[in-house]
Amino acid sequence: MPKPSSSSSQPRSRNYDVVVIGGGAAGIIAAWRSAQLGAKTLLIEKTCRLGTKILISGGGKCNIAHAGPIEDILKAFRPNEARFIRPAVYRFPNVEIMRMFTDRGLRIYTRPDGRVFPVDQTAKDVVAILKNYLFATGVEVWMNTPVEEIARAENGFQITLGEPFESSKGYAQDRKPKVAFGAKALLNEVRSNEVDDDRGHGPGVIQAERVVLATGGSSYPNSGTTGDGWPWAKQLGHTLEWIHAALAPIYLELDPFDPARSGVALRDVIVKAKADKKEIARWRNDMLFTHQGVSGPTILGISRLVAEAMPTSPVTLSVDLFPELDQEKLIERFVTDGKQSPKRQVATPLEERLPESIVPSLCADAGVDPATALGQLEKKARNRLVETLKNWPLGTVRTVSLEKGEVVAGGVKLDEVDPQTMRSLVQPGLYLCGEILDVAGPVGGYNLQAAFATGFVAGETAAKDSLEANEALAGSITGKR
Numbered sequence: 001m002p003k004p005s006s007s008s009s010q011p012r013s014r015n016y017d018v019v020v021i022g023g024g025a026a027g028i029i030a031a032w033r034s035a036q037l038g039a040k041t042l043l044i045e046k047t048c049r050l051g052t053k054i055l056i057s058g059g060g061k062c063n064i065a066h067a068g069p070i071e072d073i074l075k076a077f078r079p080n081e082a083r084f085i086r087p088a089v090y091r092f093p094n095v096e097i098m099r100m101f102t103d104r105g106l107r108i109y110t111r112p113d114g115r116v117f118p119v120d121q122t123a124k125d126v127v128a129i130l131k132n133y134l135f136a137t138g139v140e141v142w143m144n145t146p147v148e149e150i151a152r153a154e155n156g157f158q159i160t161l162g163e164p165f166e167s168s169k170g171y172a173q174d175r176k177p178k179v180a181f182g183a184k185a186l187l188n189e190v191r192s193n194e195v196d197d198d199r200g201h202g203p204g205v206i207q208a209e210r211v212v213l214a215t216g217g218s219s220y221p222n223s224g225t226t227g228d229g230w231p232w233a234k235q236l237g238h239t240l241e242w243i244h245a246a247l248a249p250i251y252l253e254l255d256p257f258d259p260a261r262s263g264v265a266l267r268d269v270i271v272k273a274k275a276d277k278k279e280i281a282r283w284r285n286d287m288l289f290t291h292q293g294v295s296g297p298t299i300l301g302i303s304r305l306v307a308e309a310m311p312t313s314p315v316t317l318s319v320d321l322f323p324e325l326d327q328e329k330l331i332e333r334f335v336t337d338g339k340q341s342p343k344r345q346v347a348t349p350l351e352e353r354l355p356e357s358i359v360p361s362l363c364a365d366a367g368v369d370p371a372t373a374l375g376q377l378e379k380k381a382r383n384r385l386v387e388t389l390k391n392w393p394l395g396t397v398r399t400v401s402l403e404k405g406e407v408v409a410g411g412v413k414l415d416e417v418d419p420q421t422m423r424s425l426v427q428p429g430l431y432l433c434g435e436i437l438d439v440a441g442p443v444g445g446y447n448l449q450a451a452f453a454t455g456f457v458a459g460e461t462a463a464k465d466s467l468e469a470n471e472a473l474a475g476s477i478t479g480k481r
């Protein structure tokens with residue numbers, strides 16, 4: 001990647017047909033597709049790495065897509081989001097995404113739930129393949145080059161580049177290993193590894209007739225996605241839908257905090273959220289107690305609805321610890337157990353199904369001594385215990401973490417972007433793709449799929465528009481001669 005000879009703040013001449021801002025899933029695919037069609041393409045990335053969020057996705061394995069019929073995939077999104085992404089998801093469907101990777105040697109498999117993962121490789125291999133596509137098609141990549149502003153210029157846009165990001169903002173210095181778990185640990189690891197390229201190309205100003213905005217959302221801001229594209233889009237005339245957490249852990253009002261619970265996982269439970277005594281969300285899967293509240297698939301699944309209810313009403317969570325049995329069947333089971341094994345303690349059957357460490361507090365909440373013999377369990381106590389097992393209160397929601405979410409909901413209003421082309425309907429020459437848009441799917445490979453598909457269409461349209469304009473210009477020059 002050659003470094004430009006000057007970094008003056010004078011606008012540099014237009015050397016590129018398409019400039020893509022943001023080297024994540026959407027931007028990489030947009031740049032690749034644009035270059036593949038013959039457009040001279042520049043990809044500008046703020047950090048020293050491409051695809052950081054891909055590297056930390058799916059626990060470092062990367063759930064690249066969701067298999068199955070496209071109509072089923074669309075059903076996983078909210079109806080307006082599904083309508084919007086439909087043309088892109090048909091244009092660059094899951095099978096094409098998978099082929100793109102398998103063609104370059106990635107072995108993939110589909111889990112029974114439809115999630116597609118690499119077999120023995122990891123997210124690093126996924127990103128390596130994407131980089132390979134970029135370089136094979138001749139995309140020029142400027143790393144460590146934060147875009148600071150985009151303004152309308154006479155023939156397109158003026159893009160202001162800032163100082164190299166990682167050295168100027170303490171990002172690089174922050175790369176020491178820290179004690180962390182899950183995605184945070186992965187991100188620390190990614191950031192302590194070798195960089196792709198740390199030569200910045202700013203400060204300065206460049207001109208571009210066509211710009212693809214692919215700066216992502218604002219969760220995990222240490223990855224480089226800090227919502228930078230939204231104020232630019234707004235300034236260029238777009239409307240922003242309220243940005244809020246989705247697929248995120250939930251922090252609870254924990255008073256008193258029970259340290260014994262932190263790290264405890266509950267398998268196959270139903271978590272329910274209530275606002276104003278009305279159930280607003282429920283999700284069946286696993287749940288994890290954290291030191292600030294709760295997380296895990298059930299919590300990510302309900303988090304967006306909880307975040308949306310929070311501004312108008314307090315939200316409380318409860319968990320059904322025995323979803324396989326309704327209340328009556330569970331009562332029956334305690335009655336039968338009491339007859340068959342009258343001397344067994346109440347705690348024993350609970351410990352067979354649940355982590356031992358939560359049984360004492362569960363029994364305390366039900367007002368039942370865990371040492372009570374099942375044969376001695378009175379009807380009232382049994383009913384209280386069953387009620388607690390089916391509706392164990394977890395607490396009141398303090399906040400849904402925007403920063404720790406896998407995606408954010410909200411972003412550039414979908415009505416202002418053409419779903420067939422990803423062209424901005426507000427600014428000619430502007431294209432938008434990926435998480436900057438108001439689209440947020442559930443866990444399962446849906447979000448990367450949406451980013452890849454909208455990126456593909458944005459890159460394709462920007463390239464075609466540019467090539468057509470170049471041809472028209474060449475034609476008019478020849479005609480004049």
Ligand SMILES: Cc1cc2nc3c(=O)[nH]c(=O)nc-3n(C[C@H](O)[C@H](O)[C@H](O)COP(=O)(O)OP(=O)(O)OC[C@H]3O[C@@H](n4cnc5c(N)ncnc54)[C@H](O)[C@@H]3O)c2cc1C
Pocket residue numbers: 021022023024025026027044045046047049050051052053054056057058059062063064065145146147148183214215216217219220223224225226227228229405406407433434435436444445446447448449451
């Ligand atoms: C922990 C975690 C796990 C996930 N797991 C999965 C999964 O397994 N499957 C799945 O489908 N989805 C997963 N997701 C969601 C998925 O990663 C995102 O939806 C997807 O990466 C969005 O792609 P994007 O290109 O729009 O944005 P991003 O991937 O966020 O890319 C945006 C890029 O723009 C760059 N940028 C930002 N501002 C500027 C600027 N000013 N100048 C230049 N560049 C800039 C950023 O540095 C970044 O590289 C996960 C997300 C997280 C956080």
